[in-house]
Amino acid sequence: MRKASPADRFSPGFSFAPDLCYTARTMNVTTVLMTALLSILPISELRGAIPYAVIRGVGVIPATLLSMLFNALVPVIVYVFLSTLHKLLYRWKPYKSFFDRTVERAQKKVHEKIEKYGYWGLMIFVAIPLPMTGAWTGTLGAWILGMDKKKATLAIVAGVAIAGIIVGVLVAVLGAGAKTVFFKSM
Numbered sequence: 001m002r003k004a005s006p007a008d009r010f011s012p013g014f015s016f017a018p019d020l021c022y023t024a025r026t027m028n029v030t031t032v033l034m035t036a037l038l039s040i041l042p043i044s045e046l047r048g049a050i051p052y053a054v055i056r057g058v059g060v061i062p063a064t065l066l067s068m069l070f071n072a073l074v075p076v077i078v079y080v081f082l083s084t085l086h087k088l089l090y091r092w093k094p095y096k097s098f099f100d101r102t103v104e105r106a107q108k109k110v111h112e113k114i115e116k117y118g119y120w121g122l123m124i125f126v127a128i129p130l131p132m133t134g135a136w137t138g139t140l141g142a143w144i145l146g147m148d149k150k151k152a153t154l155a156i157v158a159g160v161a162i163a164g165i166i167v168g169v170l171v172a173v174l175g176a177g178a179k180t181v182f183f184k185s186m
Contacts, residue, residue, distance in 0.1 A: 031056040035063065039070035042136035046071050046160070046167045047129050054171050064168035071160045074135035075142075075153040082143055103144055109133070110141030119155040122147070126159025129167050135160055 031053060038049035046067050053063035089095040109132055113121040126138040135156050142152035 027058055027062070031058060032066065035066055036070040039067045040074055040077065042134070045074075045129075045134040045136070046163050047131075047134075050164070050167045050171050054175075060168055060172045063171070064164050067167075068160055068164035071135055071164070072157045074160075075139045075149075075156045078136065078139040079143070079149055079153075103140065105132070106137050106140040107144050109137055111145070114141060114145055114147070119147070119151050122152060123155040123159040123162070126156050127162035127166070129163045134163065 034056075035049050035053040035058070038044045038052055039046065041048070049067035049071070050060075050063050053066065054060055058066070086099070090099065110122070110125055113125050115121075117124065122138055122142055125133055125141070126135055138156050138159060139152070142149075142156070
């Protein structure tokens with residue numbers, strides 16, 4: 001049996017089972033760190049991390065699991081930031097102006113859905129893998145609306161899992177072309 005190449009991942013009929021073993025042998029630290037970084041950045045989250053990892057030779061399943069793991073840390077990062085550093089930075093006018101605009105946009109995005117459906121609405125909002133609907137906006141929206149942190153975090157993590165599955169399936173089906181689904185063409 002020949003060794004699988006990264007290009008094989010996009011071939012019809014390619015099995016994911018050997019993919020896990022292949023990934024463990026080929027995944028390098030740079031790819032893991034960049035995937036982690038893309039997973040926690042608000043501009044890319046899972047939509048950027050999973051295709052990036054797959055293009056770099058990581059299997060779809062490990063790329064999805066790794067990206068979901070790091071993206072699930074976003075609510076913790078946001079809540080820690082909002083309870084510490086944010087209070088200090090909010091005294092600075094440029095930050096205050098930027099933050100207030102960001103909060104206003106997030107509030108408009110999530111308010112109606114969350115008010116109507118509660119934590120289920122938050123989960124569904126986060127699960128939609130489109131710009132401005134991920135873990136960052138969901139966490140900020142939950143904070144703005146004064147939702148319970150533990151329940152909101154669980155809803156956000158569930159939404160991250162659903163979004164990860166959606167993006168992972170799209171990347172598995174569309175291959176490298178999946179990046180055009182999630183990113184604007186230049």
